[in-house]
Amino acid sequence: NEYKSYLSQDMDINDNNLKGLAECLEKTLKADINLRKEAEKFLQSIESRKNFPILVLKLVSMDNLDLKIRVAGAVYFKNMVKRNWQVDSDNKIDDEDRNQVRSLIISLMLASPESVQRQLSDAITVIGAEDFPEKWPNLISELVEKMKTASNFAVVNGVLQTAHSLFKRYRYEMKSDKLFTEIKFVLENFAEPLTQLFEQTINLANSKADNKAELKIIFSSLVVVAKLFYSLNYQDLPEFFEDNMERWFPKFLPLLTLENKLLDTDDSEEAGLLEMLKSQICENVALYAQKYDEEFAPYLQKFVEAVWNLLLTTSQEVKYDLLVSNAIRFLSSVAERPQYAELFKDEAILTNICQKILVPNMMLRESDIELFEDNPFQYIRADMEGSDAETRRRAASDLVRALCSCQESAITNIFSSYLTHLITGYQSDPSNKWKDKEAAIYIVISLAVKTKTERHGATTSNEFMNLNDFYMNQIKPELENANSHLIVKSACIKYITTFRSTMSREAVVGSIATLTPLVASNSIVIHSYASTAIEKILIIKLPNFTPVTPQELSSSFEAILNGLFSSFGVEGSNENEYLMKLLMRSVSLMKEQLPHPLIKNLTSALTTKLNEICKNPSKPHFNHYLFETYSCLIRNSCVANPTNITEFEGALFPVFQEILQKDVTEFIPYVFQVLSLMLELQKNQIPSQYMALFPFLLTPLLWERPGSIPPLTRLIQAFIEKNPAGVSQNVNSLLGIFQVQRV
Numbered sequence: 001n002e003y004k005s006y007l008s009q010d011m012d013i014n015d016n017n018l019k020g021l022a023e024c025l026e027k028t029l030k031a032d033i034n035l036r037k038e039a040e041k042f043l044q045s046i047e048s049r050k051n052f053p054i055l056v057l058k059l060v061s062m063d064n065l066d067l068k069i070r071v072a073g074a075v076y077f078k079n080m081v082k083r084n085w086q087v088d089s090d091n092k093i094d095d096e097d098r099n100q101v102r103s104l105i106i107s108l109m110l111a112s113p114e115s116v117q118r119q120l121s122d123a124i125t126v127i128g129a130e131d132f133p134e135k136w137p138n139l140i141s142e143l144v145e146k147m148k149t150a151s152n153f154a155v156v157n158g159v160l161q162t163a164h165s166l167f168k169r170y171r172y173e174m175k176s177d178k179l180f181t182e183i184k185f186v187l188e189n190f191a192e193p194l195t196q197l198f199e200q201t202i203n204l205a206n207s208k209a210d211n212k213a214e215l216k217i218i219f220s221s222l223v224v225v226a227k228l229f230y231s232l233n234y235q236d237l238p239e240f241f242e243d244n245m246e247r248w249f250p251k252f253l254p255l256l257t258l259e260n261k262l263l264d265t266d267d268s269e270e271a272g273l274l275e276m277l278k279s280q281i282c283e284n285v286a287l288y289a290q291k292y293d294e295e296f297a298p299y300l301q302k303f304v305e306a307v308w309n310l311l312l313t314t315s316q317e318v319k320y321d322l323l324v325s326n327a328i329r330f331l332s333s334v335a336e337r338p339q340y341a342e343l344f345k346d347e348a349i350l351t352n353i354c355q356k357i358l359v360p361n362m363m364l365r366e367s368d369i370e371l372f373e374d375n376p377f378q379y380i381r382a383d384m385e386g387s388d389a390e391t392r393r394r395a396a397s398d399l400v401r402a403l404c405s406c407q408e409s410a411i412t413n414i415f416s417s418y419l420t421h422l423i424t425g426y427q428s429d430p431s432n433k434w435k436d437k438e439a440a441i442y443i444v445i446s447l448a449v450k451t452k453t454e455r456h457g458a459t460t461s462n463e464f465m466n467l468n469d470f471y472m473n474q475i476k477p478e479l480e481n482a483n484s485h486l487i488v489k490s491a492c493i494k495y496i497t498t499f500r501s502t503m504s505r506e507a508v509v510g511s512i513a514t515l516t517p518l519v520a521s522n523s524i525v526i527h528s529y530a531s532t533a534i535e536k537i538l539i540i541k542l543p544n545f546t547p548v549t550p551q552e553l554s555s556s557f558e559a560i561l562n563g564l565f566s567s568f569g570v571e572g573s574n575e576n577e578y579l580m581k582l583l584m585r586s587v588s589l590m591k592e593q594l595p596h597p598l599i600k601n602l603t604s605a606l607t608t609k610l611n612e613i614c615k616n617p618s619k620p621h622f623n624h625y626l627f628e629t630y631s632c633l634i635r636n637s638c639v640a641n642p643t644n645i646t647e648f649e650g651a652l653f654p655v656f657q658e659i660l661q662k663d664v665t666e667f668i669p670y671v672f673q674v675l676s677l678m679l680e681l682q683k684n685q686i687p688s689q690y691m692a693l694f695p696f697l698l699t700p701l702l703w704e705r706p707g708s709i710p711p712l713t714r715l716i717q718a719f720i721e722k723n724p725a726g727v728s729q730n731v732n733s734l735l736g737i738f739q740v741q742r743v
Contacts, residue, residue, distance in 0.1 A: 519563030
């Protein structure tokens with residue numbers, strides 16, 4: 001604790017305080033968790049003292065100090081700013097210190113090593129979000145001044161990265177007068193210097209085309225300049241950029257076709273600077289094509305040609321994925337607008353697009369297969385849940401839909417020949433050409449979906465395609481074939497999930513029996529997909545679709561349960577949320593038709609599962625569905641036969657008491673919720689074990705957790721309703737809790 005003796009109360013900038021702060025920061029890097037936590041706790045105890053932020057910045061600026069301590073100081077400063085910069089009733093940073101920080105931090109950030117610069121840039125972003133422009137009106141002028149007078153591109157890049165951090169929120173913030181006032185202020189002070197820098201940097205890139213080291217720095221700047229262009233143009237077309245389009249787009253255009261071996265990367269997966277720049281330019285021109293089409297019209301044809309050539313010459317390597325997906329999205333943004341329909345009217349052009357862009361980018365690659373095998377949940381998130389927004393396949397699928405919006409019949413006819421070719425090829429050699437079948441299913445899904453929602457899947461579909469016939473002839477046989485490739489099966493299940501609201505009810509409800517055996521598959525993707533498909537079928541509620549009845553589910557229910565618990569035993573699926581969600585939905589649908597012995601067995605199995613996971617809860621959705629299943633079982637069983645409540649109490653009270661004693665915070669709100677339900681269903685005098693728990697419920701710590709308050713309140717209400725006399729004995733403690741909550 002020697003460092004504590006150095007740090008004085010006044011936090012003046014002197015050797016002793018700097019030495020103590022350095023030693024304390026060094027302790028925060030120690031492997032010993034106790035030393036680390038003690039140092040972190042001490043720093044937080046003194047961070048509200050006047051002059052402390054300035055002391056930290058002084059330490060971060062010291063060139064003679066070990067870099068790792070400077071970085072630790074910068075990280076601490078960033079986190080302190082995140083915690084304390086927003087002004088509230090407990091203002092932890094002195095106003096004078098705030099002024100000094102704003103006056104020092106830009107110069108310090110730009111003069112620092114890159115590892116320190118990144119942390120200080122993040123801190124500036126936090127401060128800027130709170131203070132700019134009202135309390136920090138000179139921020140932009142200072143950045144512009146540093147950019148203009150910089151002696152090297154490292155400083156320029158620091159300025160650009162800081163500006164990007166500040167302005168990227170313009171992409172997602174809601175429109176407001178305040179926001180537009182701020183953007184107007186930024187444009188008035190930053191747009192012209194940024195444009196000049198762009199022009200100068202382009203010229204410099206041409207003159208340094210054979211200097212690898214300088215090219216890397218120059219293109220790093222161009223990437224950020226292109227990102228800034230996107231942010232500043234996102235909300236609305238600024239007058240400045242409308243008047244100066246000629247200074248930007250004719251220079252963007254050749255960059256799309258630029259090739260320079262010096263900027264290539266050896267890594268097949270990591271995008272290089274040139275790919276990142278081209279990708280951002282594609283985003284920029286897509287933005288203009290979508291939102292400012294009239295102003296962008298003079299440049300459109302040339303960019304369509306450039307992007308087309310770019311797609312034809314770019315390989316299938318993973319490092320080009322973002323570039324290809326953004327390039328395809330640009331074509332989508334053009335194709336979906338009626339005024340550009342003429343560009344895609346020619347059948348030869350459409351055939352070329354399908355043959356050379358769409359089909360190649362819809363085929364599975366080795367990286368997709370590896371993901372399926374090695375990281376199944378990431379595969380599921382990408383393929384089923386839509387986190388693949390930046391992949392080639394998703395972009396190609398979006399382009400198909402965009403083209404169909406104006407040329408549905410023509411596109412369907414062109415793809416029909418490809419579908420026939422792919423399916424015929426697969427049928428000739430299923431073992432080796434299974435990728436063709438998977439691609440055919442993916443193409444059909446892309447072609448057929450016109451509109452969709454998360455709840456119902458596809459809600460309108462391509463009128464030129466017979467979804468029921470394709471299901472009966474191409475999907476159902478694959479699901480019933482034990483030798484079908486697992487990835488083909490997953491595509492087939494996705495087909496059912498996607499078109500569950502547009503296929504005939506007979507086919508959809510009948511698919512439950514086809515999917516049920518797959519719930520027990522050893523493949524995580526397959527049993528997760530099958531569970532998801534059945535669960536989504538069970539909740540369909542549409543005017544033209546009568547909901548699935550308990551009678552229709554009953555024939556598959558026990559097999560589903562057996563499959564679910566079998567799959568819970570597969571390594572990696574012991575806390576599979578898709579399985580548990582299906583279990584919850586099935587139990588909910590069956591209602592009181594569940595036989596009592598099955599309920600007992602199911603409750604026992606779930607309680608065993610709960611005992612396992614309460615040691616280390618890690619899957620919030622799984623936990624939620626587990627406790628909801630308990631609630632469904634209790635409600636369905638005890639409403640019809642209230643005496644069954646004692647069996648649930650016997651099964652659940654031991655594990656619930658353990659959760660409460662060990663303070664498993666993730667589960668405590670759910671425990672209160674289930675206890676409330678069981679207490680509300682009591683018809684006779686409530687058992688003593690409930691009243692033994694009541695004093696614990698009045699512990700102030702429980703009421704300090706916002707997530708516990710609603711279920712706690714419901715549980716207390718149930719106590720008052722069922723045993724008012726018992727509650728009256730604790731009325732003072734109860735009123736004390738009420739008083740604390742009011743305060």
